[in-house]
Amino acid sequence: MLKLDRKDTLLLVIVALMTLAAPIILNPFPTGSALAQFNAGYPDLMQRFVIYGIFAIGFNILFGLTGYLSFGHAAFLGVGSYSAVWMFKLLSMNVLPAIVFSVIIAGLFAVVIGYVSLRRSGIYFSILTLAFAQMSFNMAYSVLTPITNGETGLQLTLNDPRILDGARAATGLPVTNLFGFEMRSTAHLDIAGWGFDFSVGYYLSAVIMLLAFYLSMRIFRSPFGLMLRAIKSNQNRLSYTGLNARPYTLAAFVISGMYAGLAGGLLAAMDPLAGAERMQWTASGEVVLMTILGGAGTLIGPVLGAGFIKYFENIFSKINDSILHQWFSFMPDGIEDFLVTLVHPFIGKGWHLTLGLLFMAVVIFLPGGLVEGGQRIGRLFRRNKAGDTASPATTPAE
Amino acid sequence: MDAIIIQILNGLDKGSAYALIALGLTLIFGTLGVVNFAHGALFMIGAFCAVTMQKLxxxxxxxxxxxxxxxxxxxxxxxxxxxxxxxxxxxxxxxxDWAVPLAILLAIPVMILIGFVMERGLIKHFYKRAHADQILVTFGLAIVLQEIIKYFYGANPIPSPAPAVFRGSLDFGVWIGFEANQIIYPYWRLVYFAFSAVIIGGVFAFLQFTTFGMVVRAGMADRETVGILGIDIDKRFTLMFGLAAAVAGVAGVMYVPILSPNYNMGMDFLVLSFVVVVVGGMGSLPGAVLAGFLLGILQSFASMNEIKSLIPGIDQIIIYLVAIIILLTRPRGLMGRKGVMEG
Structure with missing residues (x-):
């Protein structure tokens, strides 16, 4: 089906089911209960899951396959956001032209940056992309203020032309829509204490994410993907066989830049404003984190990583000392207070500390990310099972 | 003429900071072959040593x-x-009043200790792994260090003044035959420049004229042969890591009166210092120093009003622009040696 083998089809179907049922799966706790704060099934957060999922999938096509570590990918995200907002301002509040436009612009941008940066590899490539991203960030703040609106960020205003929507009398700021379906409209469903939100914006992003995922699957399994892997494993040998690696790396770079632009456009479609801080190098670092954490070079890894980071960012930022006191209240008072002070630096505003530690731990102990972790655990179980059934036969052959 | 001199002087203090950080980065890269993304955080910790000293x-x-x-x-x-x-x-x-200079006494042991722990505890295990892994793990470490400082000192910049003696400005113009008040330069920036010149000279003298430095240089050139000769090069390289951390630390301490430290200042300097190292030539110490001063001065020239009106926004991007041009035309950097990290 869909030109995929059975295993990949199964993976795609599972991901599709999970994404489409996410509003239900991510709300396992009843609305009023104490655990409701762990629910992630509200539109805003779910949108971020899938959008950053797209971003990470794209980054993985570059980093996971070719091994080129770009530290400037957020620039494409920012460019995508800016172009989408400009489309909303000039043309129409329909998200379709905005998203298409943001992908195209980010792609063009990626061609230019990629053409220059890919002349070098290794750390030089990382530093070049970092330099380009910082340059774009600085320019967005200073010279390009007419386009980017500087520190305030680009926003919609009442007197934007909006050529196609001109006939509609605007009362207040218009909202982004897809042929009349407003992005922010949400269907709420209450079932015996559980509340589920099904939002148009989420489902649009989710469908696009699935398409993006399918595309990346096809790239991974294609001869082109194989070529990219060859570049990662040994670029010298590849060029000795008479193949020029640069067109392939440039193609990978542009594709991943377009993915980032798509993510940026979607971010703007969900909430039509764009700021330069989206291009800052900490944002580039974040997508690297997501990809590594999930597992670079694997299909599902980046999506997992993006979901993991965005979920825990949300949860950790919400927890405060009084919640901690509730959790540890079964302990004696002294120990309770001690535990709370111990955990305190890692929660709330300390989320970045946890993130940094987690990231270091992953790079040190689990370079393959969550996917490798899962595989290790799986292998452990399988070995145990094998050991139970045929333990006498496992003596080494030597 | 006076405008040009002013810009050169203005560039010197920033250039000194870039040169000091880039020197440390190059030392680490040249000896251990590790790309240290946490070096900016070391600079920042140095600055907070000054804040701590003030508080103490x-x-x-x-x-x-x-x-x-x-x-x-x-x-x-x-x-x-x-x-x-x-x-x-x-x-x-x-x-x-002299808290900031005195903080150097605190910063040197603290930074050497941090450098030591970092190298032995973390970096050591990454020698054999890919450069990408080194970048990633030190990047994670930089986030952690930054957040620890933020936890203890808050997110706002903490101003710490220079000693009262250095608070005024020097009328530099009258020395070289200009009218009074034409070229004015704050004393502390002059101190910073002199200080960094001393530190840079000290590091070079240490490497050039001591037996220890000779062994380190030999190790930079050919690590294996030095090991075969029966010298424990790893131990010396660990010490060099401590030294590089201390250089970044004292650079941070003395920079406090110029720029009030906050927890993410290290990141800003790190990105620029990497650019400096690349322009100077990966693994070349004189290259790092030269490029540091050069880019500092270039940046201050680009922020002149005359030039800004000619090419708007050039002050924000000049360094990156230069780096891109250099990397594309002369990938070895200004003074890089052939064969060292040519990618």
Whole structure:
């Protein structure tokens, strides 16, 4: 089906089911209960899951396959956001032209940056992309203020032309829509204490994410993907066989830049404003984190990583000392207070500390990310099972 | 003419900071072959050593002065720093005034210790792994260090003044035959420049004229042969890591009066210092220093109004632009050696 083998089809179907049922799966706790704060099934957060999922999938096509570590990918995200907002301002509040436009612009941008940066590899490539991203960030703040609106960020205003929507009398700021379906409209469903939100914006992003995922699957399994892997494993040998690696790396770079632009456009479609801080190098670092954490070079890894980071960012930022006191209240008072002070630096505003530690731990102990972790655990179980059934036969052959 | 001299002078202090950080980065890269993304965080920790010193020196006892009253009519509570109690009012006040330079005494052991722990505890295990892994793990470490500092000192910049003697400005123009008040330069920036020149000279002299430095240089050139000769090069390289951390630390300490430190200042300097290292040539110490000063001065020229009106926004991007041009035309950098990290 869909030109995929059975295993990949199964993976795609599972991901599709999970994404489409996410509003239900991510709300396992009843609305009023104490655990409701762990629910992630509200539109805003779910949108971020899938959008950053797209971003990470794209980054993985570059980093996971070719091994080129770009530290400037957020620039494409920012460019995508800016172009989408400009489309909303000039043309129409329909998200379709905005998203298409943001992908195209980010792609063009990626061609230019990629053409220059890919002349070098290794750390030089990382530093070049970092330099380009910082340059774009600085320019967005200073010279390009007419386009980017500087520190305030680009926003919609009442007197934007909006050529196609001109006939509609605007009362207040218009909202982004897809042929009349407003992005922010949400269907709420209450079932015996559980509340589920099904939002148009989420489902649009989710469908696009699935398409993006399918595309990346096809790239991974294609001869082109194989070529990219060859570049990662040994670029010298590849060029000795008479193949020029640069067109392939440039193609990978542009594709991943377009993915980032798509993510940026979607971010703007969900909430039509764009700021330069989206291009800052900490944002580039974040997508690297997501990809590594999930597992670079694997299909599902980046999506997992993006979901993991965005979920825990949300949860950790919400927890405060009084919640901690509730959790540890079964302990004696002294120990309770001690535990709370111990955990305190890692929660709330300390989320970045946890993130940094987690990231270091992953790079040190689990370079393959969550996917490798899962595989290790799986292998452990399988070995145990094998050991139970045929333990006498496992003596080494030597 | 005077405008040009002013810009060169303005570029010197920033250039000094870039040069010092880039020097440390190059030392680490040249000896251990590790790309250290946490080096900016070391600079930042150095700056916070100065803040800590200031806080330590102004630790106070509260005494009630029965003779004076505050505006509510209660007896006045007077804060007296311990140093004032110990050394008498004049010496005490002078010590507090000199908190920033004194912080170097605190910063050197602290930074060497941090460098030591970092190298032995973390970096050591990454020698054999890919450069990408080194970048990633030190990047994670930079986030952690930054967040720890943020946790203890908050997110706002903490100003710490220079000693009163250096607070004014020098009328540099009259020395070289200009009218008064044409070329004015703050004393502290001059101090910073002189200080960094001393540090840079010290590091070079250490590497050039001591046996230890000779062994380190030999190790940079050919690590294996030095090992075969029976020298424990790893131990010396660990010490060099500590030294590089200390250089970044004292650079941070002295920079405090110029720029009030906050927890993410390291990241800003790190990105620029990497650019400096690349422009100077990966693994070349003189290249790093030269490129540091060059880019600092270039940046201050680009921020002149005349040039900004010609090419708007050039001051924001000049360094990156230069780096891109250099990397594309001369990938080895200005003074890089052939064969060292040509990617």
């Amino acid at each position: 020196l102004t630790l106070s006892t509260q005494t009630i002065d029965p003779e004076k009253v505050d505006f509510l009519g209660k007896p006045l509570v007077v804060d007296t720093p311990y140093v004032v109690n110990w050394f008498g009012p004049e010496t005490g006040a002078a010590i507090i």
